[in-house]
Amino acid sequence: xxxxxxxxxxxxxxxxxxxxxxxxxxxxxxxxxxxxxxxxxxxxxxxxxxxxxxxxxxxxxxxxxxxxxxxxxxxxxxxxxxxxxxxxxxxxxxxxxxxxxxxxxxxxxxxxxxxxxxxxxxxxxxxxxxxxxxxxxxxxxxxxxxxxxxxxxxxxxxxxxxxxxxxxxxxxxxxxxxxxxxxxxxxxxxxxxxxxxxxxxxxxxxxxxxxxxxxxxxxxxxxxxxxxxxxxxxxxxxxxxxxxxxxxxxxxxxxxxxxxxxxxxxxxxxxxxxxxxxxxxxxxxxxxxxxxxxxxxxxxxxxxxxxxxxxxxxxxxxxxxxxxxxxxxxxxxxxxxxxxxxxxxxxxxxxxxxxxxxxxxxxxxxxxxxxxxxxxxxxxxxxxxxxxxxxxxxxxxxxxxxxxxxxxxxxxxxxxxxxxxxxxxxxxxxxxxxxxxxxxxxxxxxxxxxxxxxxxxxxxxxxxxxxxxxxxxxxxxxxxxxxxxxxxxxxxxxxxxxxxxxxxxxxxxxxxxxxxxxxxxxxxxxxxxxxxxxxxxxxxxxxxxxxxxxxxxxxxxxxxxxxxxxxxxxxxxxxxxxxxxxxxxxxxxxxxxxxxxxxxxxxxxxxxxxxxxxxxxxxxxxxxxxxxxxxxxxxxxxxxxxxxxxxxxxxxxxxxxxxxxxxxxxxxxxxxxxxxxxxxxxxxxxxxxxxxxxxxxxxxxxxxxxxxxxxxxxxxxxxxxxxxxxxxxxxxxxxx
Numbered sequence: 001x002x003x004x005x006x007x008x009x010x011x012x013x014x015x016x017x018x019x020x021x022x023x024x025x026x027x028x029x030x031x032x033x034x035x036x037x038x039x040x041x042x043x044x045x046x047x048x049x050x051x052x053x054x055x056x057x058x059x060x061x062x063x064x065x066x067x068x069x070x071x072x073x074x075x076x077x078x079x080x081x082x083x084x085x086x087x088x089x090x091x092x093x094x095x096x097x098x099x100x101x102x103x104x105x106x107x108x109x110x111x112x113x114x115x116x117x118x119x120x121x122x123x124x125x126x127x128x129x130x131x132x133x134x135x136x137x138x139x140x141x142x143x144x145x146x147x148x149x150x151x152x153x154x155x156x157x158x159x160x161x162x163x164x165x166x167x168x169x170x171x172x173x174x175x176x177x178x179x180x181x182x183x184x185x186x187x188x189x190x191x192x193x194x195x196x197x198x199x200x201x202x203x204x205x206x207x208x209x210x211x212x213x214x215x216x217x218x219x220x221x222x223x224x225x226x227x228x229x230x231x232x233x234x235x236x237x238x239x240x241x242x243x244x245x246x247x248x249x250x251x252x253x254x255x256x257x258x259x260x261x262x263x264x265x266x267x268x269x270x271x272x273x274x275x276x277x278x279x280x281x282x283x284x285x286x287x288x289x290x291x292x293x294x295x296x297x298x299x300x301x302x303x304x305x306x307x308x309x310x311x312x313x314x315x316x317x318x319x320x321x322x323x324x325x326x327x328x329x330x331x332x333x334x335x336x337x338x339x340x341x342x343x344x345x346x347x348x349x350x351x352x353x354x355x356x357x358x359x360x361x362x363x364x365x366x367x368x369x370x371x372x373x374x375x376x377x378x379x380x381x382x383x384x385x386x387x388x389x390x391x392x393x394x395x396x397x398x399x400x401x402x403x404x405x406x407x408x409x410x411x412x413x414x415x416x417x418x419x420x421x422x423x424x425x426x427x428x429x430x431x432x433x434x435x436x437x438x439x440x441x442x443x444x445x446x447x448x449x450x451x452x453x454x455x456x457x458x459x460x461x462x463x464x465x466x467x468x469x470x471x472x473x474x475x476x477x478x479x480x481x482x483x484x485x486x487x488x489x490x491x492x493x494x495x496x497x498x499x500x501x502x503x504x505x506x507x508x509x510x511x512x513x514x515x516x517x518x519x520x521x522x523x524x525x526x527x528x529x530x531x532x533x534x535x536x537x538x539x540x541x542x543x544x545x546x547x548x549x550x551x552x553x554x555x556x557x558x559x560x561x562x563x564x565x566x567x568x569x570x571x572x573x574x575x576x577x578x579x580x581x582x583x584x585x586x587x588x589x590x591x592x593x594x595x596x597x598x599x600x601x602x603x604x605x606x607x608x609x610x611x612x613x614x615x616x617x618x619x620x621x622x623x624x625x626x627x628x629x630x631x632x633x634x635x636x637x638x639x640x641x642x643x644x645x646x647x648x649x650x651x652x653x654x655x656x657x658x659x660x661x662x663x664x665x666x667x668x669x670x671x672x673x674x675x676x677x678x679x680x681x682x683x684x685x686x687x688x689x690x691x692x693x694x695x696x697x698x699x700x701x702x703x704x705x706x707x708x709x710x711x712x713x714x715x716x717x718x719x720x721x722x723x724x725x726x727x728x729x730x731x732x733x734x735x736x
Contacts, residue, residue: 371411619657
């Protein structure tokens with residue numbers, strides 16, 4: 001996916017001007033660029049810190065040479081290069097086609113004729129390399145681009161002349177473990193026969209949607225590649241007899257590329273004739289979208305907030321923020337701040353499954369988001385993570401240097417603040433947006449105990465201005481950054497706040513309370529004490545909370561890092577019941593709670609139902625299905641939905657825990673157990689890898705997928721959209 005240029009990206013590479021970033025890694029960055037005549041090219045560069053290493057420059061030059069050897073028929077044609085520049089770069093044609101892994105994700109496992117045509121064409125590419133005594137050494141799905149005229153092999157970063165060990169450390173396994181040859185996994189010489197082994201593994205992936213030696217830790221994969229047998233289940237018998245010999249552990253028993261090509265395909269027909277419709281549509285879409293991208297460059301960060309690139313993200317101390325003042329605000333493409341927009345036009349909804357093979361991954365339509373905009377991290381870091389909030393017809397989220405209001409249907413930014421709001425101090429009841437206010441005059445004396453009252457205000461949904469202050473309390477210190485708005489419901493806001501001296505972290509001398517405030521009158525309805533925190537702790541009291549009926553249901557983090565369920569009477573604040581949530585890390589449950597009138601449902605391990613009235617256990621998946629792991633649940637209409645690890649989406653009766661149905665097909669094996677599903681009327685939306693899958697609630701099959709960087713998802717019922725936040729993007733997908 002294209003992303004905006006940063007403020008310090010080069011303005012030109014020879015005659016080519018960068019337009020957007022296509023990707024960045026430890027070695028360098030790849031840009032989309034255009035020549036003076038408008039030709040689109042991909043420019044690969046090397047980071048300046050690496051370019052100072054002579055051996056790294058030599059490898060980069062050899063990469064350019066290898067790309068020239070394979071040429072434009074089988075690879076991305078090199079059109080220009082300067083490997084001696086301060087920032088070395090190689091410009092190649094911009095290939096119009098998806099990587100093989102994305103093609104399989106879009107179309108499902110490819111039909112046998114497609115796999116055969118793909119394999120034969122790749123044999124031709126490798127044959128041309130091997131004829132020049134060059135081996136690729138890193139064949140994998142993401143390094144194969146599928147075009148209408150045939151596949152193209154890219155990324156020759158570790159390619160080298162056969163038998164040349166000068167740039168390879170002895171005994172080192174260089175490459176991608178899941179697609180290595182056994183000899184490469186053992187740090188031995190990888191010859192042309194090793195490329196044949198990797199090609200066979202790549203074709204197994206194309207035919208089944210999975211790597212032949214599975215997934216896992218690097219050491220496990222290397223062991224299976226060297227000593228284990230490949231998983232060839234689901235491969236058509238005729239193709240199995242062709243690919244099996246290529247995966248022989250003995251490189252001398254593997255066929256040559258010419259022999260393999262003859263066994264795969266006779267060369268008849270056009271390559272495009274063998275491609276599924278979904279892949280052809282994706283190629284056509286990319287051919288159009290590349291011309292719709294316009295140059296965008298992010299502004300430089302202000303000096304006060306700039307951090308070294310290598311420094312881990314962490315909350316900025318409150319005092320420093322108070323002293324820093326305002327600055328550039330919410331980062332979006334709709335505001336003129338030099339950020340980015342992508343897929344802003346509405347896309348079609350989920351469609352029925354496309355007829356085709358179904359081995360490991362069900363055929364699904366690959367669709368676009370309804371809209372997508374880029375957002376920056378919130379000013380206080382990402383722990384706890386900021387959540388998108390559905391308020392009226394908008395999405396509110398704290399990003400960049402303030403709170404932003406985005407139209408949930410169109411993605412247009414209505415307003416953006418530069419007030420440095422803290423994301424855990426903002427909440428909504430669905431109609432109003434409530435936040436704590438920074439006390440006036442606190443910038444120069446943030447440490448005065450109790451001297452700066454704690455204030456609350458509602459945010460004007462038309463302007464984003466929080467000028468309607470409805471409550472002010474002098475017995476709380478309003479500058480303590482760990483003060484927290486838990487939730488809002490039925491005209492009441494629930495919060496936690498401290499008394500005592502200000503510090504960047506909690507102090508044992510501070511006293512803490514949880515309380516409720518009437519938004520209409522500003523009257524405090526009740527106050528209940530909370531445990532004190534040890535010195536220098538920075539973990540908030542509350543992980544998540546919501547009101548269910550007359551109960552305030554919350555997950556609290558204890559001083560020893562455990563999670564505790566605490567249910568209070570919403571009218572008085574008195575604790576009705578509490579119990580530990582055993583075996584669950586606090587970071588796993590900073591999510592909206594799943595509850596109905598009768599029960600609270602908790603996952604992130606075992607899936608359990610607890611009676612809201614007294615905390616007694618209604619049912620436990622560990623009893624009926626011991627050893628199984630579930631993600632956080634969602635509940636709707638008497639049905640609990642959750643992702644079961646290795647299985648996919650499951651639906652259970654909310655009263656009994658009985659499994660009503662489970663997702664069909666093996667594609668659910670990759671489902672993500674870190675995010676709760678979003679439930680619509682006809683579809684459930686479930687995260688897996690870098691996609692959001694739409695699972696039909698009638699057929700229980702995945703019928704569509706949407707590419708996403710999101711890891712937090714909510715339903716926006718009014719706009720009929722699924723809102724996703726994560727990976728520096730806020731996006732909307734259908735909710736049907």
